[in-house]
Amino acid sequence: MSGVMSFEVFSGGSVTFDLATCAKCETKACVVACNVPNLACVLELKDNVPHLKVTQEEAKRGACIECLACELACMTDGIGGITFSLPMPEWDELIAGAAARGETPGFQRS
Amino acid sequence: MARLLEFEAKDLLRKTGIPVPPGGVAVTPEEAVAAAEKIGFPVVLKAQVPVGKRGKAGGILFAENSGEVLTRARELFGKNIYGYGVSQILVERKLDIAQEHYLAILSNPATKTPTLIFSRHGGMDVEEHTGGEGIATYNIDLLQGLRPYMAMDMLKGAGISGRALPALTQIAVKLFDIYRKNDCLLVEINPVAMTPKGPLAADARISVDDDALFRHPELGLDEGGEVGDRPRTQIEKIAALIDAHDHRGSAHFVQIDPDGALAKAEGKISIGFDGVGTGVSLAAMDELVPLGFLPRNFCDTSGNPTASKMYRITKVILAQPDIEGYVFISCLSSQQLDNTARGIVKAFLEIYPDRMPNIPCVFCFRGAWDETAIAMFEQHGLTRSPFIRVLGRDATERDVALAFRELHTGWRAQRTAGAQA
Numbered sequence: 001m002s003g004v005m006s007f008e009v010f011s012g013g014s015v016t017f018d019l020a021t022c023a024k025c026e027t028k029a030c031v032v033a034c035n036v037p038n039l040a041c042v043l044e045l046k047d048n049v050p051h052l053k054v055t056q057e058e059a060k061r062g063a064c065i066e067c068l069a070c071e072l073a074c075m076t077d078g079i080g081g082i083t084f085s086l087p088m089p090e091w092d093e094l095i096a097g098a099a100a101r102g103e104t105p106g107f108q109r110s
Numbered sequence: 111m112a113r114l115l116e117f118e119a120k121d122l123l124r125k126t127g128i129p130v131p132p133g134g135v136a137v138t139p140e141e142a143v144a145a146a147e148k149i150g151f152p153v154v155l156k157a158q159v160p161v162g163k164r165g166k167a168g169g170i171l172f173a174e175n176s177g178e179v180l181t182r183a184r185e186l187f188g189k190n191i192y193g194y195g196v197s198q199i200l201v202e203r204k205l206d207i208a209q210e211h212y213l214a215i216l217s218n219p220a221t222k223t224p225t226l227i228f229s230r231h232g233g234m235d236v237e238e239h240t241g242g243e244g245i246a247t248y249n250i251d252l253l254q255g256l257r258p259y260m261a262m263d264m265l266k267g268a269g270i271s272g273r274a275l276p277a278l279t280q281i282a283v284k285l286f287d288i289y290r291k292n293d294c295l296l297v298e299i300n301p302v303a304m305t306p307k308g309p310l311a312a313d314a315r316i317s318v319d320d321d322a323l324f325r326h327p328e329l330g331l332d333e334g335g336e337v338g339d340r341p342r343t344q345i346e347k348i349a350a351l352i353d354a355h356d357h358r359g360s361a362h363f364v365q366i367d368p369d370g371a372l373a374k375a376e377g378k379i380s381i382g383f384d385g386v387g388t389g390v391s392l393a394a395m396d397e398l399v400p401l402g403f404l405p406r407n408f409c410d411t412s413g414n415p416t417a418s419k420m421y422r423i424t425k426v427i428l429a430q431p432d433i434e435g436y437v438f439i440s441c442l443s444s445q446q447l448d449n450t451a452r453g454i455v456k457a458f459l460e461i462y463p464d465r466m467p468n469i470p471c472v473f474c475f476r477g478a479w480d481e482t483a484i485a486m487f488e489q490h491g492l493t494r495s496p497f498i499r500v501l502g503r504d505a506t507e508r509d510v511a512l513a514f515r516e517l518h519t520g521w522r523a524q525r526t527a528g529a530q531a
Contacts, residue, residue, distance in 0.1 A: 066418035
């Protein structure tokens with residue numbers, strides 16, 4: 001198994017699964033985390049890798065509730081095949097321009 | 111609350127059939143001259159900034175000829191009025207005003223209705239000058255709307271008669287039309303100028319409900335436009351974007367002390383803050399402030415926000431310059447605190463890959479899935495840091511504040527020791 005499985009989410013961003021990595025994962029922790037009663041359940045296991053069980057459009061419309069459970073479960077119990085990307089370009093600009101404004105963001109203070 | 115500039119508000123009035131003075135908008139002094147020459151002299155030049163009392167701040171000037179327009183316009187374009195730079199000027203014909211009235215429709219929190227307000231005395235400082243005298247109000251039933259006879263009865267009761275009565279009645283009814291169609295919180299004409307040619311809206315203010323802005327892209331209003339009477343800070347604008355296109359839960363963020371000046375003046379320590387609910391936020395601040403900590407921001411992440419929203423707002427809070435700590439506290443919440451925690455944890459793991467925050471942080475989760483939320487901090491190694499403490503449902507606001515003070519004292523001591531070594 002190779003390639004990626006990826007879908008976009010409502011708030012702007014995307015989830016990407018590196019299927020070669022996921023195929024080697026023994027726990028499939030992302031699928032387990034997604035399929036609990038209080039969450040949304042958009043992932044299933046197919047051909048031994050995570051598979052989106054709703055359409056791309058449905059996922060983007062909000063079927064994926066962006067709970068981040070898949071990514072965090074992958075960090076602790078999986079092998080790091082997931083990237084949940086939530087871009088904030090304005091925030092990136094703010095941080096990049098902080099020094100020029102003579103400011104130090106709180107999380108960068110020494 | 112999102113607010114239209116005067117010329118934008120008047121454009122809406124004009125389209126609805128409410129008379130406004132002839133005028134034009136200029137973005138350069140030369141354009142102001144051209145507009146004035148087209149309208150005819152004398153003219154008034156009005157700085158277009160989203161705040162009241164512009165006249166007192168020198169934002170409204172008069173001119174008798176082209177030369178004066180050029181001079182006054184140059185003066186206005188260089189001005190800063192209550193924190194807003196002037197980039198647009200409305201040029202209007204100076205009116206021959208016999209009398210000034212006040213007319214408005216506002217969302218009245220006391221009656222939970224739109225309320226029509228009329229005062230025979232309009233103009234600057236209307237609130238102070240009238241002292242309530244000569245003010246008439248009428249609470250509008252939303253199902254019925256504002257019918258002409260309702261407005262006319264009210265105006266008659268306020269002492270309006272003759273030709274002014276039907277003219278003002280028409281304006282009131284049209285004003286309500288604007289209020290309804292645009293989801294307004296306030297539509298105000300002050301003053302309604304009574305001229306020989308009839309009443310005109312000499313100045314207008316229209317504020318739109320922030321939560322309805324998505325329904326009115328045609329108004330071109332920016333959700334992150336202003337906070338009270340000051341422009342939003344850059345960081346507030348970034349925070350506003352998080353909520354702008356995602357209705358799932360809130361991330362209402364406002365800086366109480368944007369540059370930390372208040373904390374400095376009061377000898378307090380500036381910290382980042384996030385609360386699930388405004389009540390718990392106030393209770394927590396009541397405990398933090400006497401201990402010497404002043405939240406730089408208020409933030410309400412309630413209504414079951416997504417973890418992605420929590421991730422983004424946490425990054426925003428932590429980006430505030432020079433904060434010496436971060437406090438998160440939930441009320442006894444029914445929202446899924448595991449989702450809340452996932453967002454915070456992702457933000458912390460990204461910002462602090464070594465799991466070692468540079469400032470003291472206290473988290474308090476109380477409510478649905480709180481134990482799962484707390485466990486997540488342990489699972490991801492964040493509780494290994496001496497400067498992170500995670501509290502649960504038995505903790506009070508006082509406990510949170512005391513825990514934060516203890517961490518902060520240790521953090522300060524370590525920094526001092528490090529500096530001396």
